[in-house]
Amino acid sequence: MNRARHPLAILALAGGCAALGAAESRTQIAVSATVVSQAHVDELQGPAAITVTALDVARGFLDVPEPVQLRITCNSRAGYELELNSLLPLFRTITIKGFGDAIEMPLDGTTLTRRGPQTQPVVLTLGFRLTLAHGIAPGRYDWPLRIQVRPLK
Numbered sequence: 001m002n003r004a005r006h007p008l009a010i011l012a013l014a015g016g017c018a019a020l021g022a023a024e025s026r027t028q029i030a031v032s033a034t035v036v037s038q039a040h041v042d043e044l045q046g047p048a049a050i051t052v053t054a055l056d057v058a059r060g061f062l063d064v065p066e067p068v069q070l071r072i073t074c075n076s077r078a079g080y081e082l083e084l085n086s087l088l089p090l091f092r093t094i095t096i097k098g099f100g101d102a103i104e105m106p107l108d109g110t111t112l113t114r115r116g117p118q119t120q121p122v123v124l125t126l127g128f129r130l131t132l133a134h135g136i137a138p139g140r141y142d143w144p145l146r147i148q149v150r151p152l153k
Helices: 007-013 016-021 054-059
Strands: 039-045 049-052 061-063 068-074 079-086 091-097 103-105 110-115 122-132 139-142 145-151
Touching: 039 145, 054 061, 068 079, 068 145, 079 091, 103 110
Parallel strands: none
Antiparallel strands: 039 068, 049 139, 061 122, 068 122, 079 110, 079 145, 091 103, 091 122
16 A cells, blocks of 8 residues: 555654644534524314304304314413414314313414423324304305414413
8 A cells, every 4th residue: 555645654754743743622512502482283184164054053153073183382381372363264163072161262272381391292182062153154165273383482
């Protein structure tokens, strides 16, 4: 092997060995990072629309037959808020099942808070009873809720 081509030999030829006897020097650099809190909700399952029948109108409510399944991912140590808002004026109230006790959502929406760090994504399966507004006609309607999530600070 030709020593002039070996990487250590090149270092020695370039004066790299002279640094071995030099005084040691240290420098400290302070590094910090800020992690921006984020939260995201994915709908894994749920209806794109609802069908209100004449029987539903006569009863005054509709139990949505298909549950809504959500996956919530949040990196905030404080937790997150899940916000639900009605998009259509078809209902007087919406009852949400799946958080322990049933929650009755008013027309202007509701916010559900989950405190504490979430180390893994949370999967929620929610059921809905829609109390129909007076005068609603039977028919097919777009899914009437907007679901959003935001991290707590």
